[in-house]
Amino acid sequence: MQFEVWAPQAGRVTLRCDGVTRALERDPEREGWWRGEAEAHDGSRYGFALDDGPVLPDPRSRRQPDGPDGLSAVVDHDRFEWSAEWSGRPLPGAVLYETHVGTFTPEGTFDAAAERLGHLVDLGVTHVELMPVCPFPGRHGWGYEGVSLWAVHEPYGGPEGLKRFVDRAHALGLGVVLDVVHNHLGPSGNYLPQFGPYFTDTHHTPWGAAVNLDAPGSDEVRAYLVRSALSWLRDYRIDGLRLDAVHALVDTRARHFLEELSGAVDELAADTGRPLFLIAESDLNDPRIITPRGNGGYGIHAQWNDDFHHALHTALTGESQGYYADFARAPLTALAKTLTGGFFHDGTYSSFRGRHHGRPLDRTRVAAHRLLGYSQTHDQVGNRAQGDRLAGLVSPGLLACAAALTLTAPFTPMLFMGEEWAAGTPWQFFTDHTDPELAKAVSEGRRREFAAHGWAEQDVPDPQDPVTRDRSCLDWSEPEREPHARMLAWYRQLLAVRRDQPDLTDPDLADTKVAYDEDRRWLAFRRGDVRVAVNLGTAPADIPLGSREARVLAAWEPVDAPGADGLLRLPAESAVVLLQE
Structure with a gap:
């Protein structure tokens, strides 16, 4: 078997494989690379020593059986026998479900999570999105301090466990999205700087020196990240990747790293015949990220839309701290703007940032599904002091309104695990x-x-404290009892309506028409023949829909269709979805 490693600053590199040491030779065709042959098989333990240093794990390790600090292990991806026939599931029309393997079940493993996938099928989602699964210290953590960007956290089940999970999801008709972190590595177990210039002091991020995307040596660093991404999509049959905090990927080169990555993913999609996609997390409100490469953009297929979340959260809770301040002045106005234009900050002044922020989307070129809408995420819950969910902040009626807005808005909806039954468990930082x-x-x-x-x-x-993780695990007995059962039924009903009404997956962002009353706290919008109305106030509201021959598709509280006067009389803290006959 051939081993290779990029170590441009080393004067000598040796391979330690299954207890045998061999010197590697410089690769005459690739500057900075070392290579050599050794007897090895699936599971063989190995590492590299640079000059007179200790044996270190492979930067491109496919497996770390003993954690980030241990030796690497050979993985033969061809040994796994896939059983599901799978041609892929595209992003347009999708409903995503964000989950954390370590707290989705008390066991915290891929196999235990796979046993719960039937719940997602019954719910009506199309893709399960896994938070990061790369190795990190210890057993439990969020995963955003991972290292070994080609490997899988061993306590979750390692490479074989992830493949079993993906195979099971595909057999049930679910796509799988994986959250990957390219903007930094964890503070423990990161040996990349000893091998080469993977980081640069030219730029700085909240985590320190930036990943080297544009300084000397950056060609190999970019290739390292691109090939890692392709490995998840190819070797594990993942359907899409969520890219963490792309605004921290500082790159001054003419061809941005995101453009390079999206091009490589599109090529792999063409080669495999499967639809593959990338979803960026970005707070830049920069349309270039999701604009196709042919139109001068980076070609990322979608991005999280925090503006929708912030407007919705402030409308529901009244909170105004931090970045919520920009939205809290007139939350329904902000919500209406995001529903029709995508971004709230599209060149407007942001008091939180102390400057103008963002740029308008070209609604004629950017399909609505390229923005993800959500009322909760791991960030928005877990970064609160006590990890309290929306269910701990507002009434069930307001939760029902949040669900109606999220699942009928123009965007690709995403749920955070447990929100569909108003989970009573927090999700805390551990x-x-x-x-x-x-x-x-x-x-x-x-x-x-x-x-x-x-x-x-x-x-x-x-x-x-281990208790912090334990209390963050979902309680799977909750969906069977009230008030959780009613909320779960509401989510299922809304997702069925979304599936049955083509207008709710119309990609035309400009087609959404909104009316609202900031003082009386109601908002209504139209998408084709579908009408959606929410009353966030504590008193019933008369909402002028102007629609007479309308049929109720879903209602949180009993409600009649609009009368001859075109008024919808909606109970307090309630939501309704109607179809114009």
């Missing part, structure tokens, strides 16, 4: 760092962060 000093720093830093905002230290959960 870690399992094995380095005592790092563990202490994380615990103290979390409490200092929220102490600055008035939280008492004892009220902020300790990320390192």
Whole structure:
């Protein structure tokens, strides 16, 4: 078997494989690369030593059986026998479901999560989106401090466990999306800087030195990230990738890294005959990210739309701290703007940032499905001091309104695990760092962060306490009892309506028409023949729909269709979806 590694600054590289040491030779055709042959098989343990240094894991390791600091292991991807016939499931018309493997079930494994996939099928979602699965220290964590960007966290089930999960999802007709982190690596177990210039001080990010996308040596770093992404899509048959915080990918080259990545993914899609896609997390409100490459954009297929979330959250809760301040002045006005234009900040002044922000979307070129809409995500829940979900902040009626808006808006909807039954469990920030000093720093830093905002230290959960992870696990007995069962039935009903009404997956963002009353707290919009109305107020509202021959498709509270006067009389904290006959 041939082994290879990029180590441009090393004077000597040796391979340690199954206890045998061999010197590698410089590759005459690729500058900075070393290569050599050794006897190996699936499961063989190996690592590389640079000059006189210790044996380190392979930067392109496919498996880390003993965690980020241990030796790598050979993975023969051809050994896995796939059983599901799968031709893929595209993004247009999709409904995503974000989940964290370690808390989706108490067991916290791929196999245990796979046993719950039938729930998602019954719910009506089309794709399950996994939060990051690369190796990280300890057993439990969010996954955003992972290392070994080609490998799978062993406590979850390793490479074989992920393949079993994907195979099961495909057999049930579900696509699988994977969250990947290219903007930084975790603080523990990151050996990339010892091998080469994977990071650069030319730019800085919230995590320190930036990933090297444009400084000397960046050709190989970009190739490293692109090939890692393609490996998930090819070797694990993943259908799409969610790219974490792409605004932190600082790149001054003429061809942006995102454009290069999207081109490579589109080529792989053409080769495999499967629809593959990329979804960016970005707070830039820059239309170039989701504009096709042929039109001068980066060609990313979709992006998270936090503006929709922030407008909806402030309308529901009245919160105005931090970035919510820009939306809280007139939340229904902000919500209406996002429903018709995608971005709220499209060149407007942002008081939170102290400057103007964003740029308008060209609604004639950008299909509505290229924006993801959601009322909750792991970030918006887990980054709260106590990880409290929306269900802990507002009434069931307002939760029903949030669901109606999210699942009938022009965007690709995404749910966060458990929201469909108004889960009573929080989702808190938790870690399992094995380095005592790092563990202490994380615990103290979390409490200092929220102490600055008035939280008492004892009220902020300790990320390192195992109980913090345990209380964040979903309680699968909840959907069977009230009030959770009613909310679950509401989500199922809304998703069935979305599936049955073509107007709700119309890609024309400009076709949405909105009316609202900021003072009386109602909002209504039209998409083709479908009418959606929500009353966020505490008193019934008369909403002038101007529609007479309308039929109720779904209603949180009993409601009659509009009368001869065209008025919809909607109960307080309630939502309805109607069809114009």
